Amino acid sequence: MLTINAxxxxxxxxxxxxxxxxxxxxxxxxxxxxxxxxxxxxxxAWAAEDGFAVTVDGAGNMFVRMEGAxxxxxxxxxxxxxxxxxxxxxxxxxxxxxxxxxxxxxxxLGHVPKRPIEVVNWTNEEGARFSPPMMASAVxxxxxxxxxxxxxxxxxxxxxxxxxxxxxxxxxxPVGKPVDAYFELHIEQAPELYxxxxxxxxxxAGYAVRGLLIRxxxxxxxxxxxxxxxxxxxxxGASYGAVATNEVGHAYxxxxxxTASRLVAWPNKPGILSSFAELTVDVRxxxxxxxxxxxxxxxxxxxxxxEKAKVKWEVVSTWTYGEERFDPALVDLYxxxxxxxxxxxxxxxxxxxxxxxxxxxxxxTAILFSPCIDGITHNEAEDITPAHxxxxxxxxxxxxxxxxxxx
Numbered sequence: 211m212l213t214i215n216a217x218x219x220x221x222x223x224x225x226x227x228x229x230x231x232x233x234x235x236x237x238x239x240x241x242x243x244x245x246x247x248x249x250x251x252x253x254x255a256w257a258a259e260d261g262f263a264v265t266v267d268g269a270g271n272m273f274v275r276m277e278g279a280x281x282x283x284x285x286x287x288x289x290x291x292x293x294x295x296x297x298x299x300x301x302x303x304x305x306x307x308x309x310x311x312x313x314x315x316x317x318x319l320g321h322v323p324k325r326p327i328e329v330v331n332w333t334n335e336e337g338a339r340f341s342p343p344m345m346a347s348a349v350x351x352x353x354x355x356x357x358x359x360x361x362x363x364x365x366x367x368x369x370x371x372x373x374x375x376x377x378x379x380x381x382x383x384p385v386g387k388p389v390d391a392y393f394e395l396h397i398e399q400a401p402e403l404y405x406x407x408x409x410x411x412x413x414x415a416g417y418a419v420r421g422l423l424i425r426x427x428x429x430x431x432x433x434x435x436x437x438x439x440x441x442x443x444x445x446x447g448a449s450y451g452a453v454a455t456n457e458v459g460h461a462y463x464x465x466x467x468x469t470a471s472r473l474v475a476w477p478n479k480p481g482i483l484s485s486f487a488e489l490t491v492d493v494r495x496x497x498x499x500x501x502x503x504x505x506x507x508x509x510x511x512x513x514x515x516x517e518k519a520k521v522k523w524e525v526v527s528t529w530t531y532g533e534e535r536f537d538p539a540l541v542d543l544y545x546x547x548x549x550x551x552x553x554x555x556x557x558x559x560x561x562x563x564x565x566x567x568x569x570x571x572x573x574x575t576a577i578l579f580s581p582c583i584d585g586i587t588h589n590e591a592e593d594i595t596p597a598h599x600x601x602x603x604x605x606x607x608x609x610x611x612x613x614x615x616x617x
Contacts, residue, residue, distance in 0.1 A: 236590025247377030266381025298592025401585025411579030450515025
């Protein structure tokens with residue numbers, strides 16, 4: 211079995227952790243900010259040191275390429291370098307830098323794969339600055355258009371295209387190309403592996419996810435003299451929706467989860483009722499039909515709440531992913547690699563969103579999980595051990611090589 215340079219991988223991860231530090235030991239590296247530009251520059255510099263070519267497509271996705279003995283669609287390894295506002299040092303980052311370590315290890319060994327291998331850093335996986343998440347991989351896979359991507363706007367009114375150009379990462383390569391297979395490594399973002407003392411999680415499928423952005427429209431009015439029965443406060447309509455979402459989540463627990471994650475309003479000031487509010491909701495369940503029922507129940511409850519609040523409402527956008535089942539042959543490569551390395555493993559489902567969901571629509575795809583200490587993630591206290599990183603990247607290395615070198 212092949213093994214990586216564990217010390218080099220950890221040094222690389224710790225260098226990334228210096229770029230865009232948060233306030234509590236983690237990271238605040240929102241997509242297409244100067245900090246994101248800096249870590250992209252660092253990835254490009256690392257690639258240049260080892261003689262790997264870097265291409266950037268029109269969505270800002272970065273591809274670090276190791277040539278193979280023959281040409282053809284590359285075996286792709288990927289994840290993301292952007293983080294949440296209160297982000298950890300490993301969420302997504304392990305997948306990109308673990309992929310880079312795979313290329314470095316093969317170079318050290320003088321091993322030229324039969325097929326090219328590329329490491330991709332996807333733009334805006336998190337959706338923390340521009341919504342929805344996994345945006346650029348959606349365009350790569352033909353789920354959304356490049357114009358749609360460019361027209362996304364952040365809370366300050368900045369278009370994604372302008373932010374992409376501001377950091378110099380609007381590339382010239384077309385978005386989308388043939389891919390032989392896609393491998394993703396990620397921290398689990400849940401406590402199951404860590405609590406059970408298991409080294410590797412082999413992801414066979416994902417939870418079905420239904421996302422909704424809902425807009426409520428009311429009327430501004432004075433909070434003092436305006437009679438209660440004449441009020442049309444958009445915040446109240448959105449709040450009924452948020453509470454209903456939470457209650458539906460509890461009704462379907464423990465497998466089902468429903469979250470009201472974001473509420474914005476205007477003018478959102480003391481002394482005045484808000485005429486505008488937007489609520490972001492998502493539901494997750496391992497069974498597709500249950501996820502659909504949860505979504506429909508929430509929408510029915512939102513309609514009731516909007517009527518009670520005397521406000522209008524509409525679904526502005528939706529997103530769906532997670533029903534995908536990962537490629538059995540690639541999943542088995544992870545299992546075989548873990549077994550060969552003497553690592554404990556278990557099959558599991560992913561409850562979080564990953565670019566791999568969209569990639570599974572265009573190429574054989576599989577996700578690998580490393581443990582995450584206490585399951586803490588999307589939090590600056592997120593942590594893994596060097597052994598976690600090493601074990602998972604060794605599995606990734608051997609699975610990728612097996613795929614790239616097949617006859």
